[in-house]
Amino acid sequence: MTNPAAAALIARSNRLGADPRNTNYAGGNTSAKGSETDPVTGDPVELLWVKGSGGDLGTLTEKGLAVLRLDRLRALVNVYPGLDREDEMVAAFDYTLHGKGGAAPSIDTAMHALVDAAHVDHLHPDSGIAIATAADGEALTATIFGGRVAWVAWRRPGFQLGLDIAAIKEANPEAIGCILGGHGITAWGDTSDAAEANSLWIINTAAAYIAEHSSAEPFGALLDGFAPLPEAERRAKAAALAPTIRGLVSTDAPKVGHFTDAPEVLDFLSRAEHPRLAALGTSCPDHFLRTKVKPMLLDLPSGASVEQSLARLVELHEEYRADYQAYYDRVSTSSTTEGPWPAIRGADPLVVLVPGVGMFSYGANKQTARVAGEFYLNAINVMRGAEGLSTYAPIDEAEKFRIEYWALEEAKLQRMPAPKPLATRVALVTGAASGIGKAIATRLAAEGACVVIADLDLAKAQAAAAEIGGTDVAIGVQANVTDEDQVQASVDAAVLAFGGLDLVVNNAGLSLSKSLLETTVADWDLQHNVMAKGSFLVSRAAAKVLIDQKLGGDIIYISSKNSVFAGPNNIAYSATKADQAHQVRLLAAELGEYGVKVNGINPDGVVRGSGIFAGGWGAKRAAVYGVPEEDLGKYYAQRTLLKREVLPENVANAVFVLCTSDLSHTTGLHIPVDAGVAAAFLR
Template sequence: MTNPTVASLVDRSNRLGRDPKNTNYAGGNTSAKGTEVDPVTGEAVELVWVKGSGGDLGTLTEGGLAVLRLDRMRALTNVYPGVEREDEMVAAFDYCLHGKGGAAPSIDTAMHGLVDAAHVDHLHPDSGIAIATAADGQALTKEIFGDRVVWVPWRRPGFQLGLDIAAIKEANPQAVGCILGGHGITAWGETSEESERNSLWIIDTAAAYIAEHSKPEPFGAPLEGYAALPGAERRAKAAAIAPTIRGLASTDKPMVGHFTDSPEVLDFLASAEHPRLAALGTSCPDHFLRTKVKPMLLDLPATASIEDTIARLKELHGPYREDYQAYYDRNAVSTGSSSEWPAIRGADPLIVLVPGVGMFSFGKDKQTARVAGEFYVNAINVMRGAEGLSTYAPIDEAEKFRIEYWALEEAKLQRMPKPKPLATRIALVTGAASGIGKAIATKLAAEGACVVIADLSLEKAQAAAAEIGGTDVAVGVQVDVSDETAVQAMVDATVLAFGGVDLVVNNAGLSLSKTLLETTVADWDLQHDVMAKGSFLVSRTAAKVLIEQGLGGDIVYISSKNSVFAGPNNIAYSAVKADQAHQVRLLAAELGEHGIKVNGVNPDGVVQGSGIFAGGWGAQRAAVYGVDESELGKFYAQRTLLKQEVLPEHCAQAVFVLCSPELSRTTGLHIPVDSGVAAAFLR
């Protein structure tokens, strides 16, 4: 049975963490103190349960709590070696764990264990950080909260900060919490309800004060030419420049992107003070750990052409990298020995701001990229609050560097699981709501790719995407691949969803089984429009993105053994599959100089789950071969060398292999997935 203290802690954490006004994703931590029976002694023992390292309050479960003996944790004050060696205390927490200890204790564990209160909340609300980063934050804290909230000067999270807050609470018994300079808030209470109530009171009181006392234009007057472009124009420009930006952001290592054109971002970039504020960077440790110390900012108005915008972004990238390298070198050397710090993690921007268009954020996966963007919106809100009341004054760059390259942060990164083979890759699969296409999309997502499922039916595409995962993994879009405008819209949707595209699978298709004399011009045109013309349009449109990114890529055609095998009553379908097969060779020859591989998969008779077979093709082919439609898969299997039916998953595995690192030097190849049809052997 769950301890009631733990249950109330989890409930409180979830309520606080689910509301973005209280804290950012994975930001902050909560705790509760109580007793349990020690199974060794049979006696009650005092414990502290605190959110573990890397967890998220909004989704916290009991398993995400670290559990420590309170007496042993507080005894650490007797061996604390001082602020210069406080990082050693994190390892000491392991000697305080109760039983198996639950999750790994975070750096903030000391704050929760040392503060003399049964329940403690440490949060990163925009309103609280706005006060914490105001130049006169200490005076504002007193003016806003009186003596109920105490100012704590900036100190890096750790054991000493826990001691500081504990001492402040003891010296101020009337206080319900504190503002942590440059960082966030901490509140406490003797019950879970009281702690939550005090946290919300601090957050809401700060927000109300900012709303009432802020100057009208915290970011300065509007800049002429920098206002947000109209919605459709804005997103079209974003799609046009996204491949360039992703390529720049992926210079050191491939990144997945996220696009944000929220009012907060657009208003910030339309105001006179945005260059000064962007250069100051973020302040809260959670923010700049995700966003880097500052963004790359385009210094052109919204009215600049796409060509000029792209050219200027490329010009700005080099100086941004040089500036970040200088920041690293300057601060690593200032400590006395650069060898003490982890190697630079890359000099590319994680946040790129484009006036009139919006923000592009990047990370190792979609969730990380999205959260980075959310954090920068938090930072904008913080700047607005601080500038509205005073002047935004974040912590200095030396402190930012000490946290960004903190050995404890590096250790956290090293503990992360090894990336999957297709991590950071963005896949676009046509005809992916069923059959082979859906199996391919599912396989690519399972191997780490972000996937766009394109299909003639938007409803089916979105349903298939939902089965694969949330929008951080897969999204569904509608497309008629024979329509040039629709194909462009599909590719635009892909780059806006994930930043770009790396892996394109031309799978959309249909078939009509008729003799030569029965095949009409309409039959011929329909199949050639969807598969020959459609593959051409998809490949051409996607290739523009692939080339502009400069990251290489893969295009895979799902052709057919019919591209080389002459079967009866199949003139239009087999001819168009031969067309697709030769497109593979032609594009492999043309796109190789850009590092783009083009390959094909030749299946045979994939009956199960097939939209084509379910749409009448199965009945037609069964009639041709004189078998019952329900037996068609088995019939196809018996005519092969392996005597085994081909399933959609087998085609998906072939696509994965073609796009995996193991076949990085293979292009222009067709892989048969037909259980062995000798007549279709490639010559």
């Protein structure tokens, strides 16, 4: 059973973390002190429950809490070796755990343990960080809060910061919290409700003061030519720029992207001071660890053409990489008392700002990319508050470097699980709301890919995406593959949702079982429009993205054994499948120079879970073969060499294998997934 103090802590944390005005995703930590019976001695023992490393307040559960003995934590004061050996204290926390200890303790554990209060909150609110990063933040703290909130000059999170805050609380008994210079806020209370109330009072008081006293234009006057483009125009431009930008920022390692044209971003980029402020970068450690020390900013007006913008972005990317390398070299060699530092983790930007269009952010997965964008939006809000009252003055680059390349941060990265085989890959699957397409989308997502489910039925596409996972994993879009505009819109949706495109599966299809004499021109045109023309349109739109990205990629056609097998009463379907099969060979020959592999899969009839078979095709094929429709799958199985029925998952398995590095040198291939149909052997 959860201890009452811990239960109150979890409830408070969830409330605070649910509001982005209070703290950013995974930012800050909260704690509670209380008593439990030691199961070994039977005596009461004083404990600290504190949010563990890497958790998120809004979704915190009991499993996310570190549980430590207060007496042993406080005893660490006697063995603290000083700032030069600060990092050793994190390892020492392991010797203070109670029982199994729960989650791994974070670097901020000392702050919560040493401050003499039953409940402590450390948060990263935009309003609080605005005061913390103002050039005269200390004076503003006194003016805004009086003696109720103290000022703590910037210090890297750690044991000494905990000692500093504990001393300030003891020296200022009337204080309910403090502003941490360059960082955030900390508040405390005798009860959970009191701590929460104090945190919210600091946050809301700071926000109210900023709103009342801020200058009218904290980011300066509007810049001529930098106004936001109309929505349709800016999103079209974003989709045109995104593949090249993703390729640039993936120079050191592949990344997934996120795009936002939030009003706050567009306004920031339309103002005179945005180049100066963007160059200063973010300040809160949680922010710049995910956004890098500063973004890459396109220095062209909103009306610059796509071609002009792309050419300039390539130049700026080279400059950014050189500048970041210089920053790493400069700071890593400037200290004689610290280091050796970890190797440079890559010189590509994680945030790219385009005036008139919006912000692109990147990470190892969609959530990381999205959060990076959210954090830079936090930074914009922080800069607005600081500039409105004073001057934005983030911590200097040496301090940023010490956190970015902190040994503890490196250790955290090393503990992360190995990425899944398709991590960082973005897939578009057509006809994916059911049957084979849904099985393919599900498998690709399970292997780490972000998936766009395109289907004629938008509601079903969105439902399938929701079933696979949240929008950080899959989205559903409407796409009639016979419509050029809808196909382009679905590719654009993939690019804007996940940054680009790596893997395309042409799966959309239908079938009419008719003899030659029964097949009408309309039947013929429908079959060829959906599968032959549709595959062509999807491949063409996707190839433009793949070529612009310069990251290679895969295009896979779900063809059919009927592309080589001559069956009865199947003229239109089989002919269009043969068309698809030859598209594979043609595109493999054309796109190979760009590192794009093109392959096909030839399944036998997939009866179970198939939308095509459920739509009447199954009944007609059963009639052709003279078997009951419910036995059609068994019939197909018995005519194969392996006597096995082909399922949607079998086709999905083949798609996955084609996308892995194990088949990195395979293109122009058709893989039979038919349990062995001799008449369909490839020759």
